[in-house]
Amino acid sequence: MKALRKLALPNGDKVPVLGQGTWKMGESRSRRKDEVAALIHGIELGMTLIDTAEMYAEGGAEEVVADAIKGRRPKVFIVSKVYPHNASRNGVAEACERSLKRLRTDRIDLYLLHWRGSVPLADTIAGFEDLVKAGKIRSYGVSNFDVADMRELHRLPGGKASATNQVLYNLKHRGIEYDLLPWSEKEKLPIMAYSPLEIGPIVKSTAMRRLAERHKVSPVQIALAWVLRRPNVLAIPKASKLDHVDENRAAADLALTQEDLAELDAISPPPRQAGPLEMN
Numbered sequence: 229m230k231a232l233r234k235l236a237l238p239n240g241d242k243v244p245v246l247g248q249g250t251w252k253m254g255e256s257r258s259r260r261k262d263e264v265a266a267l268i269h270g271i272e273l274g275m276t277l278i279d280t281a282e283m284y285a286e287g288g289a290e291e292v293v294a295d296a297i298k299g300r301r302p303k304v305f306i307v308s309k310v311y312p313h314n315a316s317r318n319g320v321a322e323a324c325e326r327s328l329k330r331l332r333t334d335r336i337d338l339y340l341l342h343w344r345g346s347v348p349l350a351d352t353i354a355g356f357e358d359l360v361k362a363g364k365i366r367s368y369g370v371s372n373f374d375v376a377d378m379r380e381l382h383r384l385p386g387g388k389a390s391a392t393n394q395v396l397y398n399l400k401h402r403g404i405e406y407d408l409l410p411w412s413e414k415e416k417l418p419i420m421a422y423s424p425l426e427i428g429p430i431v432k433s434t435a436m437r438r439l440a441e442r443h444k445v446s447p448v449q450i451a452l453a454w455v456l457r458r459p460n461v462l463a464i465p466k467a468s469k470l471d472h473v474d475e476n477r478a479a480a481d482l483a484l485t486q487e488d489l490a491e492l493d494a495i496s497p498p499p500r501q502a503g504p505l506e507m508n
């Protein structure tokens with residue numbers, strides 16, 4: 229197995245292009261052991277970026293992450309997110325303290341505004357900057373921001389230091405290819421693709437199955453390799469089964485040909501016009 233490709237964030241931190249999501253983890257005691265084991269397995273396979281949020285299981289997912297990173301903290305890159313209603317200058321500081329406690333660590337590597345709410349963006353950035361200065365977070369960024377939001381962010385002091393925009397992107401939801409993705413490439417802003425595997429009925433289509441058989445992989449692996457085909461896109465699939473973790477890791481080594489990409493465009497065509505940002 230090759231080492232996972234890495235991508236440099238604007239502050240110079242290098243992260244693997246394939247990380248691990250945690251939405252829906254921490255919701256049930258009975259599943260916790262499997263969830264922790266899956267995350268640990270992923271870390272061992274090089275998927276050392278772990279995405280979580282104060283929202284997931286109202287803090288329960290961050291506690292699962294804490295178990296998984298115990299004794300492994302130096303090699304893990306933690307991404308967490310603050311609720312928009314906690315995103316005032318003081319609110320961000322308090323939410324971050326709560327997350328650090330649940331994560332049982334002293335630093336979040338990348339702290340994101342989960343989606344845009346009513347708090348002025350300048351206040352949130354001021355809160356993020358305080359946290360960077362205090363060493364509680366290494367960098368900050370946003371999630372579910374469309375091009376107009378990103379432009380507004382970039383006009384604010386400290387806005388251009390934003391390290392990523394985490395958005396819905398997969399073979400079924402290709403909307404960002406029309407405007408957000410080209411804009412982000414021009415600005416050298418990495419995009420973190422969430423729900424990379426949620427492609428609905430496409431997974432069962434004959435064309436997709438044929439393509440997967442040709443590569444001796446599953447349709448889900450094709451879908452993940454497809455998200456990772458662009459140089460400034462990271463993906464954070466969530467898997468709580470060990471074989472899913474193995475499959476996802478293997479998908480990162482899969483190189484799709486121009487012919488494969490054309491077939492996938494026929495299965496799910498790229499957007500022809502701008503539309504509102506899709507969210508999950």
Ligand code: NAP
Nearest residue numbers: 249250251422423424425426448465466467468469472475
């Ligand atoms: P996803 O990762 O696209 O899909 C997760 C589902 O796929 C789970 O049911 C998982 O099952 C299954 N799966 C994983 N690997 C598989 C494989 N190799 N073959 C077949 N099935 C597989 O969806 P997601 O959880 O919505 O998105 C990923 C992460 O992005 C989240 O966990 C979260 O961290 C983040 N996210 C962020 C936002 C935001 O607003 N910023 C929104 C949504 C998600 P098992 O668990 O049973 O293995």
